[in-house]
Amino acid sequence: MAMTSKPSPIWQRPMFQLWSVAFVVAVLVQQFAKPYAAWAFKFPRGWQTRLRYHISDFSDWLLNDATFGLFTFTEMTRAMAWLMNIPYSGVKSLLATGLLQGQGSDAIQLLPPLSWVAVVFIVGALGYYARGWKLAVLAAGCFTYLALFGQWQGAMITLSSIIIAVPFGILAGLFLGLGAHRWPLFAKIISPVLDIMQTVPVFAYLVPILVFFGFSPISAIIATIIYATPPMVRITIMALGQVPSELSDLGNMVGCTPRQKTWKVMIPSAKENLMVGVNQVIMLSLNMVIIASMIGAGGLGFTVLAALRRLDIGAGLEAGFAIVVLAIALDRLSQGFAQRGEQSQLQSEKTTLFKRYPYTSVSLVVVIITGVIGLFWGVMQAWPEAWFITTGKSANEAMKYINIHYYDLLEGIKTSLLLNIMIPTKRFLLSLPWPVVIGFLGLAGYTLKGWRLSLLCMVLAGFILITGQWQKAMVTVYLCGISVIIAALIGIPIGIMASTRDRLWNGTKVVIDTLQTMPSLAYLMPVVMLFRVGDFTAMIAIIAYAITPAIRYTAVGLRQVDPQLIEAGVVSGCTPWQILTKIKLKLAIPQIMLGINQTVMLALSMLVITALVGTRDLGQEVYIGLTKADIGRGMVAGLSIAFIAIITDRLITAGSDRIKQRLGLSS
Numbered sequence: 001m002a003m004t005s006k007p008s009p010i011w012q013r014p015m016f017q018l019w020s021v022a023f024v025v026a027v028l029v030q031q032f033a034k035p036y037a038a039w040a041f042k043f044p045r046g047w048q049t050r051l052r053y054h055i056s057d058f059s060d061w062l063l064n065d066a067t068f069g070l071f072t073f074t075e076m077t078r079a080m081a082w083l084m085n086i087p088y089s090g091v092k093s094l095l096a097t098g099l100l101q102g103q104g105s106d107a108i109q110l111l112p113p114l115s116w117v118a119v120v121f122i123v124g125a126l127g128y129y130a131r132g133w134k135l136a137v138l139a140a141g142c143f144t145y146l147a148l149f150g151q152w153q154g155a156m157i158t159l160s161s162i163i164i165a166v167p168f169g170i171l172a173g174l175f176l177g178l179g180a181h182r183w184p185l186f187a188k189i190i191s192p193v194l195d196i197m198q199t200v201p202v203f204a205y206l207v208p209i210l211v212f213f214g215f216s217p218i219s220a221i222i223a224t225i226i227y228a229t230p231p232m233v234r235i236t237i238m239a240l241g242q243v244p245s246e247l248s249d250l251g252n253m254v255g256c257t258p259r260q261k262t263w264k265v266m267i268p269s270a271k272e273n274l275m276v277g278v279n280q281v282i283m284l285s286l287n288m289v290i291i292a293s294m295i296g297a298g299g300l301g302f303t304v305l306a307a308l309r310r311l312d313i314g315a316g317l318e319a320g321f322a323i324v325v326l327a328i329a330l331d332r333l334s335q336g337f338a339q340r341g342e343q344s345q346l347q348s349e350k351t352t353l354f355k356r357y358p359y360t361s362v363s364l365v366v367v368i369i370t371g372v373i374g375l376f377w378g379v380m381q382a383w384p385e386a387w388f389i390t391t392g393k394s395a396n397e398a399m400k401y402i403n404i405h406y407y408d409l410l411e412g413i414k415t416s417l418l419l420n421i422m423i424p425t426k427r428f429l430l431s432l433p434w435p436v437v438i439g440f441l442g443l444a445g446y447t448l449k450g451w452r453l454s455l456l457c458m459v460l461a462g463f464i465l466i467t468g469q470w471q472k473a474m475v476t477v478y479l480c481g482i483s484v485i486i487a488a489l490i491g492i493p494i495g496i497m498a499s500t501r502d503r504l505w506n507g508t509k510v511v512i513d514t515l516q517t518m519p520s521l522a523y524l525m526p527v528v529m530l531f532r533v534g535d536f537t538a539m540i541a542i543i544a545y546a547i548t549p550a551i552r553y554t555a556v557g558l559r560q561v562d563p564q565l566i567e568a569g570v571v572s573g574c575t576p577w578q579i580l581t582k583i584k585l586k587l588a589i590p591q592i593m594l595g596i597n598q599t600v601m602l603a604l605s606m607l608v609i610t611a612l613v614g615t616r617d618l619g620q621e622v623y624i625g626l627t628k629a630d631i632g633r634g635m636v637a638g639l640s641i642a643f644i645a646i647i648t649d650r651l652i653t654a655g656s657d658r659i660k661q662r663l664g665l666s667s
Contacts, residue, residue: 022443026436033433040433048468056632059208074212081218088164088217095119096156113156115370115381116147122366123329125359130336142329150388151300151322158299158326161217161292162285165224169281173229174274177236178262187237194230199601199645201608202227202291203622204638207631210295220292228284235277239270275338282334283517286327290519294626300326304521308612313399313525314392320522327517399529414536422535425482429474434465441647448654456650460643469618469640476617476644479535479610480603483542487599491547492592495554496580505555512548520545520609528613538610546602553595557588587663593656600648604641618644 034041066073093099099111114122124140146155180187206223213219243266251261267274293301300323307316374381402410438461445453464473498508523541531537561584569579585592607619618637625634 022440026433026440029433029436030431037433040435041431043434043465043468043470045468047466049466051467052630052632052636054632055635056630059211059631063211077212078214081213081216081222084164084218084221085216088160088221091163092157092160095160096153112371112374112381114367115374116143116152116383117380118363118367118370119156120144120147121370122363123333125363126333127336129359130333131339135332135336139329139333142325145325146322147383148387148389149318149322150383150385150390151303151319152383154298154300154303154319155322155326156299158286158289158297158301158323161221161224161289161297161299162282162330165221165228165285166278166281168221168225169228169285170232170278172225173232173277173281174236176229176233177240180233180237181240190233194233195646196639196642197226197230199604199642199649200638201605201619201622201641202288203608203626204634204641206291206295207626207629207634210626211629211631216296217298219295220288220297223295224285224288224292227288228281231280231284232277235273235280236270239273239277240266242273243269272338275334279331279334279338282330283327286323286330286517287519289323290521301519304519308521308525308528311525311529312392312396313529314390314395316522316525317395318390318392320519323519324514324517328513331517399526402530410530414531418536422478422482422539426475426478426535429478430471432474434470438462438465441651444651445654448651448658453650453654457647460647463643464640467636467640469621469637472616472618472621472637473640473644475615476604476607476619476641479538479615479617480542480600480607480644483539483546483603484596484599486539487543487547487603488550488596490543491550491595491599492554495551495592495595496558496585498551499555499558505559508551508555512551515544515548520606521612523606524609524613533614535615537613538607538615541610541613542603542606545606546599549595549598549602550592551595553591553598554588557591557595558584560591561587589663590656590660593652593659597649597652597656600652601645604645607641 029037029040039047062073064074068076071079093113095113098109098113100107101110102108120140120143123143124136127136127139143155146152176190180190202223205226206219209219209223209226213222247265247269248261251265256264289297289299289301290304291301293299293305300319303319304316304323307313307319370380378384438458441457441461442454445455445457464470494508498505523544524537527537527540527544531540565583565587566579569583574582607615607617608622609619611617611620611623618641621637622634622641625631625637
């Protein structure tokens with residue numbers, strides 16, 4: 001009878017020995033190599049590539065010299081902006097400015113925009129049509145909030161941009177996803193492009209957009225489309241891939257052409273999943289409103305940005321909550337339409353237009369009536385400024401009270417963390433030899449998934465090195481790393497507690513949904529007023545912005561653990577602590593790691609925003625590239641951040657896959 005071999009001790013395993021040797025070599029290099037190999041600690045400037053200058057030279061050539069015969073590249077981009085401005089101006093006139101004659105301060109309003117009452121009614125009608133009176137009340141209530149709190153004008157300008165950007169993002173994502181589904185080679189080509197688009201900071205591609213399309217709302221709309229399209233592409237690929245093969249075979253059997261099969265069979269079958277992509281495009285477009293305001297978008301984003309510049313926390317938070325309210329309304333409406341069942345086809349039997357389109361007909365009647373009444377009674381057209389509700393003064397007073405009475409406590413916490421954790425960590429990372437860091441990244445990739453991941457990690461890290469971004473990349477890693485660790489230490493316990501009771505989880509979801517839709521700049525205002533500028537301020541803002549995935553994925557992972565396994569643990573006599581640590585947390589580790597991965601992604605995206613408060617990392621390089629219109633500088637720094645994000649994502653995903661295999665959770 002064969003005997004089961006006993007597992008060898010950990011120190012006899014090849015991978016442990018390899019890591020041990022690597023660690024010893026790293027310590028020896030760190031301690032003794034600097035006098036003999038200074039190049040390993042500071043990459044020589046002569047070895048660095050001039051990629052940023054090549055990119056800038058190429059953009060200058062496009063802007064000044066590139067021509068297609070009949071027109072130049074600049075004329076083409078300006079023509080595109082002009083064409084896109086036509087529908088945008090129409091929607092903006094309808095919702096915000098009215099029909100104007102003339103330009104600027106000389107403009108005369110010929111017709112007013114839709115009254116706030118009419119817009120609230122239309123939104124409520126859309127909610128009722130999509131899911132019933134509950135959604136109607138929620139959507140109408142959200143838009144009423146915008147009017148009562150004096151955010152109507154900014155919200156309508158923002159909504160005008162969203163109405164134009166979202167259809168472009170949906171159509172672009174849908175057609176690219178269709179192409180990737182149909183042609184595998186195209187899918188392989190577009191996958192790394194989507195990775196870069198989703199990880200490059202928005203500021204990085206604002207620079208070329210600003211240079212090529214000018215400072216205008218149209219540039220902001222184009223930036224929004226680029227930012228919001230990748231999730232739609234990925235979800236389209238996934239949704240079409242999940243359509244049962246039987247339906248595709250049925251389309252072939254009945255003689256459908258490829259176009260007919262796509263639009264009559266595949267798209268309708270994938271409709272529910274595709275609407276998830278539509279929802280993502282809407283949410284990401286709203287996330288862009290503040291960033292877009294920096295290149296001419298206006299609206300609520302500009303209100304928040306202006307409030308940050310004058311440190312008016314009350315006005316900034318009110319505009320930030322207005323963005324949240326607008327996001328909630330649009331999110332629930334899009335979900336309502338996604339879940340709406342197919343209606344019976346009885347409309348063709350109805351004769352009158354009113355019976356065929358009752359919601360549209362009633363809405364038109366309300367628009368006309370409120371428009372006419374609004375000409376004589378201003379309250380119907382626009383909510384009077386004297387009646388605005390505001391909490392701005394209270395917020396400012398509360399911040400002032402905290403500053404006066406808790407200044408010493410806050411400064412003590414800040415100084416303690418800076419001296420004992422942040423500065424030592426920063427110095428340690430900056431002192432590491434670059435060959436050691438790249439070597440450890442390669443070894444980690446090889447350990448988790450083999451030589452391909454190892455090579456990817458080293459090549460991407462090598463790009464950061466040879467482009468001269470290494471020092472700033474280490475500062476980025478230090479700031480992001482500490483923020484993610486603290487966010488995990490706070491978020492995971494909150495997620496564990498929230499997973500224990502349904503009511504607590506429902507309340508937690510409301511809070512984290514609000515945090516996720518709050519614009520990133522809104523986090524900076526209170527933190528700057530409490531802690532001034534610097535790395536500590538940036539860290540607190542990053543933690544507040546990036547903590548939500550750690551909470552959400554932890555709670556979801558624990559709540560998805562099979563109840564039968566928990567019951568088996570109870571029957572076997574496990575204590576609640578043992579059930580949590582030995583069963584639930586072990587099985588939820590892949591989900592928790594996914595949450596940490598998302599936390600890292602949000603932290604990196606927030607780093608560019610925190611450049612406004614004095615950080616000295618890659619985010620600052622991207623921001624300088626934007627302010628100086630230096631396309632090469634901004635793009636190289638943006639790509640460096642993207643490559644840090646890709647390295648982190650691939651390593652965490654590989655680690656999660658290994659844990660799934662060990663637990664027997666692999667599909």
